[in-house]
Amino acid sequence: MQFPDLDSFIAARPPAFTKGPSAMIFAEDGVEIESTLYHHLNAGFKSVVLFGHPEFKLDRKLQTSVIRVNYDMAAGASLIDAVNAAISIAPGAWLYYCYNAEYLFFPFCETRSIGEMMTFHGEERRDAMLTYVIDLYASNLKDAPNAVSLDDACLDKSGYYAQARLDPEVHNHPKERQLDFFGGLRWRFEEFVPPDRRRIDRISLFRARPGLVLRPDFTFDDEEYNTYSCKWHNNLTAAVCSFRVAKALKRNPGSTHDIKTFHWHNSESFDWTSQQLMDLGLMEPGQWF
Structure with a gap:
């Protein structure tokens, strides 16, 4: 599942995300994105969302198991703004956020x-x-x-x-x-x-x-x-x-x-x-x- 921007993700209210526990991974660059995603999938999060530039490549397994949101951190997109927007659609759910290589x-x-x-x-x-x-x-x-x-x-x-x-x-x-x-x-x-x-x-x-x-x-x-x-x-x-x-x-x-x-x-x-x-x-x- 992939969304062209934050607003479309919020409007869609993905059911797995709103139920939680859900992880939001913010990719500032291309370093260790895949290892970060696999680590949090293995931790048991029901939904893992990657916020990052659409050019960042993922292997086939991650493409089917991770929600992607086009969100260019290098162009000034804010983790704080995205987390606060996500809070509004997931009342009662446990949420987590971090950057890539964390x-x-x-x-x-x-x-x-x-x-x-x-x-x-x-x-x-x-x-x-x-x-x-x-x-x-x-x-x-x-x-x-x-x-x-x-x-x-x-x-x-x-x-x-x-x-x-x-x-x-x-x-x-x-x-x-x-x-x-x-x-x-x-x-x-x-x-x-x-x-x-x-x-x-x-x-x-x-x-x-x-x-x-x-x-x-x-x-x-x-x-x-x-x-x-x-x-x-x-x-x-x-x-x-x-x-x-x-x-x-x-x-x-x-x-x-x-x-x-x-x-x-x-x-x-x-x-x-x-x-x-x-x-x-x-x-x-x-x-x-």
């Missing part, structure tokens, strides 16, 4: 589906889930000059921290159960990253409802959606393992020549398992065992 991991995802996790999370009276964007990068930039390598991916095993999220409307008092999280390449190479793009937290998984709005900083206008847990115990969190920052730092003329390697003493090979991320404290199983 891969969702959640506790025990090797043996449990995204639908099972969302059902459990909803039973805990939660309508959104905090995700940490964990930077991935090739350990050898000579072999992978764009910093992307699925077979040689690394991540930082330490260097992550949190700060209170201040509320300017209440004399900058800290917001309840909200924190700003930092780390990874955005922290190590912060001189090349604008201050408003250094956080690594996103609310990537959420239940749509009428009037809900995703803001440009990947938080919602409903403050409860932005909390990391409920008031009575810890909740599940997930990780979006992402080559996006590494790609940008190597593509940007202002940083590429200053970065010879992303590897440092706290680098660790990524084994593509949820257990590694839980062992490193990069996501929380909460009460889900």
Whole structure:
């Protein structure tokens, strides 16, 4: 199924998408689009939608299993606008968004589906889930000059921290159960990253409802959606393992020549398992065992 633009997708209200759980993948370039789509199909999403330029090629299997929406990110099309439009047609459905070369991991995802996790999370009276964007990068930039390598991916095993999220409307008092999280390449190479793009937290998984709005900083206008847990115990969190920052730092003329390697003493090979991320404290199983 393919739509010529966002408006036609919204008007069609594809039944599988509006029921969910559904994944929206936004392709900024042609890097690892197919691996991103397969990863999220394998995670158990009932509907996977690719928003990207129509010239991006997909293999035959993906052509029949993925919904395509012509949406040129390079020409200024906005992830935020598309997600907010999608919210309007899928009340009650669990939705997820990410870019290409980003891969969702959640506790025990090797043996449990995204639908099972969302059902459990909803039973805990939660309508959104905090995700940490964990930077991935090739350990050898000579072999992978764009910093992307699925077979040689690394991540930082330490260097992550949190700060209170201040509320300017209440004399900058800290917001309840909200924190700003930092780390990874955005922290190590912060001189090349604008201050408003250094956080690594996103609310990537959420239940749509009428009037809900995703803001440009990947938080919602409903403050409860932005909390990391409920008031009575810890909740599940997930990780979006992402080559996006590494790609940008190597593509940007202002940083590429200053970065010879992303590897440092706290680098660790990524084994593509949820257990590694839980062992490193990069996501929380909460009460889900």
